[in-house]
Amino acid sequence: MSTSKINIAIDGYSSCGKSTLAKALAKELNYVFIDTGAMYRAVTLFALRKGLASQGTVHSESLIAVLPEITITFKWNDDEQRSFVQLNGETVEREIREMDVANHVSAVASIPEVRKKLVQLQQKMGESKGVVMDGRDIGTVVFPKAELKIFMTASPEVRVQRRLTELMAKGQNVTAEEVKGNIESRDYQDTHRAADPLRQAGDARVLDNSNLTPADQLTLALSWVNESV
Ligand code: DC
Numbered sequence: 554m555s556t557s558k559i560n561i562a563i564d565g566y567s568s569c570g571k572s573t574l575a576k577a578l579a580k581e582l583n584y585v586f587i588d589t590g591a592m593y594r595a596v597t598l599f600a601l602r603k604g605l606a607s608q609g610t611v612h613s614e615s616l617i618a619v620l621p622e623i624t625i626t627f628k629w630n631d632d633e634q635r636s637f638v639q640l641n642g643e644t645v646e647r648e649i650r651e652m653d654v655a656n657h658v659s660a661v662a663s664i665p666e667v668r669k670k671l672v673q674l675q676q677k678m679g680e681s682k683g684v685v686m687d688g689r690d691i692g693t694v695v696f697p698k699a700e701l702k703i704f705m706t707a708s709p710e711v712r713v714q715r716r717l718t719e720l721m722a723k724g725q726n727v728t729a730e731e732v733k734g735n736i737e738s739r740d741y742q743d744t745h746r747a748a749d750p751l752r753q754a755g756d757a758r759v760l761d762n763s764n765l766t767p768a769d770q771l772t773l774a775l776s777w778v779n780e781s782v
Contacts, residue, residue: 562703
């Protein structure tokens with residue numbers, strides 16, 4: 554394989570295994586993994602803490618006004634062998650996974666000014682190449698010229714089962730019906746928002762991992778990397 558580094562854009566619906574693949578690729582290639590969902594979640598946490606979001610509603614104008622006060626960075630965590638997102642210097646990796654954040658993040662991610670700020674930051678992170686970035690608009694908006702774009706998908710049944718297993722491991726008591734409802738509503742919001750909706754880039758490779766193990770999907774993606782460098 555050539556030693557020249559590339560940028561890898563990974564997009565797809567929620568619970569399709571994007572971050573599992575992105576992390577594995579970054580480790581294998583010694584690249585930087587960037588979870589862009591964590592950045593939208595960190596902005597959402599800021600809005601919640603400032604009282605600018607509650608009960609499913611986000612006060613867009615007020616949030617836009619305080620955007621200059623928000624600094625998002627990543628800090629390497631040796632134990633987990635990946636970077637954790639920081640909000641104004643505070644590591645918030647755990648806080649951003651809480652339900653209140655999950656319930657408001659789609660609304661925050663649909664604000665064009667928020668997207669503009671985060672996209673600029675993401676583009677800066679990719680300037681020197683060697684980045685694996687996962688999200689919804691990476692291959693279409695953030696890195697439209699990425700050397701490798703992967704669009705991930707899996708059958709609805711598999712996605713529901715994966716999310717259910719993940720939540721139950723965290724001790725959250727939810728039913729398959731609830732998980733299905735949440736996945737369907739997030740799919741709808743991600744694909745129907747006006748600003749940078751989730752869509753497959755014309756030149757993306759589709760990876761359906763319904764019947765693939767994490768090791769299988771890594772092997773497949775690495776073969777695409779070899780063709781792309
Ligand atoms: O990947 P995730 O579930 O942590 O993403 C959280 C939310 O942020 C999700 O509703 C989609 C949104 N998002 C986005 O709009 N653009 C991205 N590049 C990444 C995430």
